[in-house]
Amino acid sequence: MKKTTYLLAALLSCNMAVGQQISPYGALPSKAQVAWNDLEYYMFIHLGPNTFTNKEWGHGDEDPRVFNPSRLDARQWARTAKLAGMKGIVITAKHHDGFCLWPSKYSKHTVRESAWKNGKGDVLAELSAACKAYGLQFGVYLSPWDRNHPEYGTPTYNQVFANTLKEVLTSYGPVFEQWFDGANDGTKKQQYDWPLFHSVVHKHQPNAVIFSDVGPGCRWVGNEKGFAGTTNWSTLNVKGFSPGAGGPPAQSLNEGNEDGEQWIPAECDVSIRPGWFYSPETDNKVKSVTELLDIYYASVGRNGNLILNVPVDREGLIHPNDSTRLMELRRVLDASFKDNLVRKAVITATGTRKNNAAVKTTFLQDGNPATYWATAENVQQGTITLTFPKPVTFNRVVLQEAIALGQRVKAFSVEILENGAFKEVARETTIGHKRILRLPDYTTTVVRIQLLDAKASPVISEVQLFQAPEQVERPQIRRDKAGALSLSGAADTELRYTLDGSEPQYHSARFTAPVAFAQGGTVKAKAFLPQGKAASETATAYFDVAPAKWRIVPAPGINEAEAAKAIDGDPATVWVTKDIKTTEKHPHELIVDLGGELLLRGFSYTPPAGSDAGGVVYGYACYISQDGKSWGDPVANGQFANIRNNPVMQTVLFKAVSARFIKFVAVNPANEQENWTSVAELGVITHDRPAER
Incomplete structure (x- = not known):
């Protein structure tokens, strides 16, 4: 630069x-980069077929008619962003599945082929107009990875993508940020022509700041938690690096490089929910104001910009749970910096x-x-x-x-x-x-x-x-292996809870000792100051059946005591297979005796919270059995999309079936350099999980 x-x-x-x-x-910012830094806080929107299929990374083989947000209202998105204090919106115009939110002439996997508006709609046109109406900046994400386009993986694809990029950048007015990532097909590699892609942006949107692992406009912060380093330089060394797998080390992305070659400040991307695309199962998992405040202070407060993802739901609207939380955050920030x-x-x-x-x-x-x-x-x-x-x-x-x-x-x-x-x-x-x-x-x-x-x-x-106002800390909800439910909070608060899904009030049950909750359900809790003078946000947790009777089935090389960490109800303890000797590359599997027959509807895998353990599972297979010997075909197999960057609990549903044994197989790791497996918790799904609305 x-x-x-x-x-x-x-x-x-x-x-x-x-x-x-x-x-x-030293290295200096451009006019556009200074203006970009002044924005500080803006919205990311993930929308596409994944919204309707409960996937994070679609395979490109989905029927485009599945995309049908019947009440899509881009003005509602823009109005919400404006009221939240955000300065712009970046939307996933094309994600890895190749589906285009506009009727691109370079693809047959677009809104033109969808059921939405009988193929006559254009999400980008509606959003760019809405942003203009509400005084917001408009930005676009286009993934060069395309799991649908027939030319992907061939020498001609780069020009196809450049044409697609030009189509967007010349059709919808000014673009403040062009979002790229370096994701690439694991089997059908495409050497991306980044100089070509950048030249298209510079020619048609010269004021757009280009995001990637190496900029050149702004950089990924190295995690999807929204946290920049406590030391954070806006300069970065980029020679020898490229977007995606060829990016700089995580520490450099997180902290920048003192005296770095180019001015490439950090952008902190994080979702308000566990995943990037909407899922009904995450309606009660919207981040709390306390969590969002932590993110704000660790991004905007550490020399970064915050791009907060708020996924649009299946009707084409920002869900009330998300918009309510954004307004709550706005009120706290306004009061804090008044x-x-x-x-x-x-x-x-x-x-x-x-x-x-x-x-x-x-x-x-x-x-x-x-x-x-x-x-x-x-x-x-x-x-x-x-x-x-x-x-x-x-x-x-x-x-x-x-x-x-x-x-x-x-x-x-x-x-x-x-x-x-x-x-x-x-x-x-x-x-x-x-x-x-x-x-x-x-x-x-x-x-x-x-x-x-x-x-x-x-x-x-x-x-x-x-002087920011005092925040009453939201309580923590935990349950142990035996199914005993416990709450914890600040010493000067009273903890009140419900087990029927209702909102806790000061007159609700007061937590004084662990509560038996082995069969699971929804727990809600609040922390109150004495006499109910003020209350925290509501903490919500959902539990399935407790692993009280579960045990690890012995297998060659398996240390049962260590493996039991995967079913102890405590995600802070982790089973790591580094010491298991095997003849295959990724053979690690865990067999669990559930202690009795259960009607299984799915399973959950929780990776380790930090990056120290490694061994996060990407490819998986799940088997069930009545006797622990006859397994048959897997009831579920696939990949935990984006789990390396966003290591949160994964849930996989399958057709309900009765079984006593479950086998979890780690087919391959998220990091190809690691030939071991880490499991913080393995769980089963026996209930129809509630989705709040």
Whole structure:
């Protein structure tokens, strides 16, 4: 990416006298990248045949007529995004299955062949118009992987994809972001022509920021949890890397590279539900406000942008559970950042640059990211002091650098005056576009921001302090192997719960000791402050039959005590097969005696929560038996799509059948370099799972 100093004229236009002008440092953002960073928070929408087939990665062989969102309303999506405080929408115009949400002339797998609007509809046209009506930016995701197109895997496909890309980029108005990933067919490889694809974007949408593992506009953050590193540089080394499997190491994606070759800031992608596409089974698994706040502070608050996926349901609407949660989050964020206490302070600073009218301490509190304060040239430390006429209480600190001049700060601390001496309350590393610190409540009359180290003279655009309202922590719901249900929460709260699916109230049953819940069902719980003065969000958990009577069936090489971790009701314990010697590449399997005959409707596989264990299963087969000897054909087999990037519990349904034994076979791993298996929990599905509406 060409380095540019496009904002210098604007930033230095404040009647700057001839004097200590600020020299740009390192790789610099383009005008489009600065504008992109200012968006901070926008919506991702996954919609397609997968919405109707309960798949994350469709195979491209689905009947296009399955796509029929009968009440599709793109204005509802845009209105929801606007009310949530989001600044734009990126939609999956074409996912890996190849299905196009517009009537592409380069494909026969599109809305034209669908049942929706008798083939006369165009989702992209409706959404781009809705975004324009609500003042939102419009962006598109097009996957180069196409599991439907007959030319995929041939030398001519890259031009087909380039033509498809041009079709979208020239038909629906301005595009603020072009989203690519490097996913590729595991058996029919296609060498993607990234220079060709990028040239199409640059020609037809020159202001679009291109997303991929290596940008060039913005980068994947290395996980699908929405968390950037606590150290996060907007610069990245890209030589020798490519999107997808050839991408930089996860740590580089998460933290960037200090003095990286190009300005490629982090975008944090995460779904409001466990999966990316809508599924009725996840209606009661929408992330809580507490979880979304954690994500917000770990993305926008760590020098990244947050793209939050809100999947459209089968009617073509954002589900009420999702929109309600978005509005709840908006209310908390508005309340948290309502009153900038720094506006009441007198600001002083050390080492201020002389003879430059564009550099003023007052600019630190004007709310304008294009104005700034800076130290003198080659002065890489400084202190910003906020003095208040009377004590203020705060628990949030917001800092911003003037990134048009480069990212500079390597380390900083926050101090308060307490009992006549300064006390350090936080010490962190990078700032970048925005850094937000969540702290306990502190009351003081003086706050100091110590700029401890920098790559070049620090250039700070904003310093802000806020007092965010207290949040009552949502309780945690657990159940052990025997089926005993327990709740946990903050020490000063009372936990109330229901077992019939109703909403907990202060008069609901109070949790004081574990409750027998072996047959399973829906549990809802809330934490209340004393006398019910305030309550947390509702925590919801669904349990099937408890594994109280289950046992591991002995098999060669299987350590039964270790394997039992897969059926102990505790996802924190993991069965790992690294030490099992076998003759085949991926033979690992687990046989479980359920202790009695059950009517099985499916099974669940929970991978390890972290990445340390490895061995996440991608390809699977599931068998059932009455006697543990005769197995027959698998009742289910396939792949857990996208599980490597999104390692959450997977559920697989099959035709109901009675059995006493179940066998889970790990056919192949999500990471081809790992020839072992990890299972945090293996469960069965015996109930018709509820879907809230």
